[in-house]
Amino acid sequence: MEGPNSDSSTLDKSAKIFVAGHRGLVGSAVVRRLHHLGFTNLLLRSHSDLDLTHQSAVDAFFASEKPQFVILAAAKVGGIHANATFPADFISVNLQIQTNVIDSAHRHGVAKLLFLGSSCIYPKFAPQPIPESALLTGPLEPTNEWYAVAKIAGIKMCQAYRIQYGWDAISAMPTNLYGPNDNFHPENSHVLPALVRRFHEAKVSGAKEVVVWGTGSPLREFLHVDDLADAVVFLLERYSGFVHVNVGSGKEVTIKELAELVKEVVGFEGDLIWDTSKPDGTPRKLMDSSMLAGLGWFPKISLRDGLVDTYKWYVENVKQ
Numbered sequence: 001m002e003g004p005n006s007d008s009s010t011l012d013k014s015a016k017i018f019v020a021g022h023r024g025l026v027g028s029a030v031v032r033r034l035h036h037l038g039f040t041n042l043l044l045r046s047h048s049d050l051d052l053t054h055q056s057a058v059d060a061f062f063a064s065e066k067p068q069f070v071i072l073a074a075a076k077v078g079g080i081h082a083n084a085t086f087p088a089d090f091i092s093v094n095l096q097i098q099t100n101v102i103d104s105a106h107r108h109g110v111a112k113l114l115f116l117g118s119s120c121i122y123p124k125f126a127p128q129p130i131p132e133s134a135l136l137t138g139p140l141e142p143t144n145e146w147y148a149v150a151k152i153a154g155i156k157m158c159q160a161y162r163i164q165y166g167w168d169a170i171s172a173m174p175t176n177l178y179g180p181n182d183n184f185h186p187e188n189s190h191v192l193p194a195l196v197r198r199f200h201e202a203k204v205s206g207a208k209e210v211v212v213w214g215t216g217s218p219l220r221e222f223l224h225v226d227d228l229a230d231a232v233v234f235l236l237e238r239y240s241g242f243v244h245v246n247v248g249s250g251k252e253v254t255i256k257e258l259a260e261l262v263k264e265v266v267g268f269e270g271d272l273i274w275d276t277s278k279p280d281g282t283p284r285k286l287m288d289s290s291m292l293a294g295l296g297w298f299p300k301i302s303l304r305d306g307l308v309d310t311y312k313w314y315v316e317n318v319k320q
């Protein structure tokens, strides 16, 4: 799906841009967006070619390739179950990747870096919609506090390098994302891809019911990854501020409403069963994206359209 806002791009189309994590949900969407805009000199390395937790390998990569811009979309990512089950991996891997990339990028002359965090950086009971100023004002949601602490450290590292070296490192905080190349793992993924897979498999097998986690009452804000990629390029080109920037759709739904929508889009005709032994997580996390709106960026893809697009991609690429 085409993003609308970064079309009048100002960067040189031959700029050497390293998109870290280009095979993931976000990284692949950023690559699609940059290609659409005519960028011709993208620097890409898969995880097997360059493990970003290896400091010396990352440093050698930056020393030899000398990218001009970096979009840091490589991370250890997962849904509520993965975050709560593998806390050591989520804090350790993320701290290593972002520390290695940010520090090497600075030392080897990268002009600008964009770090991707997440809405989970905010306190569990932050004011709604959540402004950027809510950072570090209260306790985090326990299911993802390890991941959140790493992401907060990433924001602070960008700010520290800006203060000490005048280096142009910025941070974007997306809300819950979905789209092509998402992780559709049955347990470790986020809710939207998990439900796409579960409803699709139930439809194909003729199952009478589908189990959905929690009570269905938590509210979540979803943004299609093509909108996010558009915002990322927009910020890379037009924002050089100290404060991290929220990137949301401004629209929230309950998990129950989401499950009903996925059921309808997939075409499953059975019942929903709620497994209340599973955690709900944060009750609500609607971002206040007025700072980004003030810069002139707005999302374009509705949840229904984005879900139809994602299900089509899933059927064509993941399941027969």
Ligand SMILES: NC(=O)C1=CN([C@@H]2O[C@H](COP(=O)(O)OP(=O)(O)OC[C@H]3O[C@@H](n4cnc5c(N)ncnc54)[C@H](OP(=O)(O)O)[C@@H]3O)[C@@H](O)[C@H]2O)C=CC1
Binding pocket: 020, 021, 022, 023, 024, 025, 026, 027, 046, 047, 048, 050, 051, 052, 053, 072, 073, 074, 075, 076, 077, 097, 116, 117, 118, 119, 173, 174, 175, 176, 177, 178, 181, 182, 183, 190
């Ligand atoms: N998905 C979401 O809902 C949200 C995501 N974000 C943020 O967006 C960013 C990207 O997330 P997303 O695209 O969803 O995640 P994905 O898991 O889809 O992609 C992450 C990418 O990083 C790569 N990667 C992981 N570890 C390493 C490593 N050690 N060395 C090199 N590459 C590595 C992965 O490769 P491989 O698969 O081979 O390991 C993968 O290509 C993250 O910073 C995340 O916090 C923010 C808010 C919401």
Ligand SMILES: C[C@H]1O[C@H](OP(=O)(O)OP(=O)(O)OC[C@H]2O[C@@H](n3cnc4c(=O)[nH]c(N)nc43)[C@H](O)[C@@H]2O)[C@@H](O)[C@@H](O)C1=O
Binding pocket: 077, 078, 079, 080, 081, 083, 118, 119, 120, 143, 144, 147, 175, 176, 177, 187, 188, 189, 190, 191, 192, 194, 195, 212, 213, 214, 218, 220, 255, 278, 279, 280, 281, 282
């Ligand atoms: C983006 C954000 O994502 C994570 O936070 P989260 O928003 O809680 O993520 P989630 O998508 O996994 O769950 C959303 C809600 O949905 C419910 N739910 C129902 N059924 C399924 C289900 O089948 N799978 C999952 N995963 N959740 C389900 C689930 O119980 C919860 O109430 C962070 O850890 C962190 O990674 C982060 O930053």
